Amino acid sequence: MARKCPEIPAASLADIAFMLLIFFLVTTTMDIDSGLERRLPPWADQTEDINKQINERNIFIILVNKDNDLLVENEYTDIRFLREKTKEFLANPHNDSNLPEKEPVYVPYFGEVMVAKNAVISLRNDLDTQYKTYIAVQNELIAAINELRDELAKQQFGKSYDKLKEDQQEAIRIIYPSRISEAEPQKK
Amino acid sequence: MRRFKKKTGKELPPIPTASLPDVIFMLLFFFMVTTTMREVSYKVNIKLPSATELKKLEKKSLVSYIYVGEPLQQYEKTYGIASRIQLNDQFANVEDIQSYIAAERESRAEEERPMMITSLKVDENTRMGIVSDIKQELRKAAALNIIYSSRKQEER
Numbered sequence: 430m431a432r433k434c435p436e437i438p439a440a441s442l443a444d445i446a447f448m449l450l451i452f453f454l455v456t457t458t459m460d461i462d463s464g465l466e467r468r469l470p471p472w473a474d475q476t477e478d479i480n481k482q483i484n485e486r487n488i489f490i491i492l493v494n495k496d497n498d499l500l501v502e503n504e505y506t507d508i509r510f511l512r513e514k515t516k517e518f519l520a521n522p523h524n525d526s527n528l529p530e531k532e533p534v535y536v537p538y539f540g541e542v543m544v545a546k547n548a549v550i551s552l553r554n555d556l557d558t559q560y561k562t563y564i565a566v567q568n569e570l571i572a573a574i575n576e577l578r579d580e581l582a583k584q585q586f587g588k589s590y591d592k593l594k595e596d597q598q599e600a601i602r603i604i605y606p607s608r609i610s611e612a613e614p615q616k617k
Numbered sequence: 618m619r620r621f622k623k624k625t626g627k628e629l630p631p632i633p634t635a636s637l638p639d640v641i642f643m644l645l646f647f648f649m650v651t652t653t654m655r656e657v658s659y660k661v662n663i664k665l666p667s668a669t670e671l672k673k674l675e676k677k678s679l680v681s682y683i684y685v686g687e688p689l690q691q692y693e694k695t696y697g698i699a700s701r702i703q704l705n706d707q708f709a710n711v712e713d714i715q716s717y718i719a720a721e722r723e724s725r726a727e728e729e730r731p732m733m734i735t736s737l738k739v740d741e742n743t744r745m746g747i748v749s750d751i752k753q754e755l756r757k758a759a760a761l762n763i764i765y766s767s768r769k770q771e772e773r
Contacts, residue, residue, distance in 0.1 A: 443634065443637040446642050453645060459651060459653075463673045463767070465765040558744065559744065564666040572670050
């Protein structure tokens with residue numbers, strides 16, 4: 430019979446594991462990075478003024494000044510009402526003549542739908558605007574679009590937008606596109 | 618009459634510690650799986666703004682970070698108190714962003730490059746002037762996917 434090996438001492442194993450544990454506790458972080466996703470327009474040397482080609486009723490102008498006040502469609506507005514106003518602009522439920530004009534567009538799953546194709550949200554801020562306000566405004570705009578998409582998804586498919594299939598989401602995105610144009614801040 | 622019990626033989630048995638390493642290892646694996654390595658050490662103060670419509674960053678390897686904020690106290694003497702940009706581990710100017718993005722792009726595999734995202738970690742009290750400059754530079758560098766890093770805010 431072969432000689433039995435002496436047992437490996439395991440008393441210090443706990444200490445070694447503790448040391449590893451402490452090392453990982455110190456060098457790693459738990460926070461998951463999250464934020465507002467946006468896509469920048471590609472760089473063009475001569476930025477043409479797109480506002481000129483667009484009919485005034487199709488454009489939703491938001492101005493933010495250096496004191497973080499909002500001017501929405503030439504009206505002083507509190508940020509709490511921005512989401513409602515944006516939703517009204519994008520949806521235009523009563524075909525108001527001041528709100529964007531709609532054109533019939535064929536959309537899969539929906540058939541012929543009246544879509545405000547040319548509606549654009551234009552956001553312009555001052556050089557001294559606080560980043561906090563800028564993010565709050567961006568957040569309200571994204572929230573407005575997300576809420577509209579969600580409502581439509583519930584009405585059509587009986588599910589929330591996130592749970593739809595890719596092509597169903599695509600169809601809803603045709604009806605409610607996310608078009609936010611950001612002008613460069615005005616230099617004084 | 619025996620008032621005092623004999624001590625010998627009646628002592629509490631020692632707590633078995635044979636399974637202690639296993640327990641610690643389990644904790645260790647838990648932390649290794651749930652946490653991520655710290656990217657850089659901050660040289661600027663950053664308090665992120667809060668928002669509700671958040672998206673989580675899924676692939677960490679595709680993200681490059683730009684930090685903006687007021688320099689920490691120990692750097693105030695050399696860099697002042699105005700908001701500064703931090704790339705990797707050092708302070709930088711707006712002009713450095715294009716070369717930084719190019720270097721980040723170079724370090725990724727070719728098929729991953731179109732999916733790259735730039736995460737802007739900006740202090741909430743920063744003025745928009747510097748943020749706009751950064752965005753212009755990113756547009757020039759064709760790094761168009763950006764994410765404004767923010768904290769979760771409870772729904773009003």
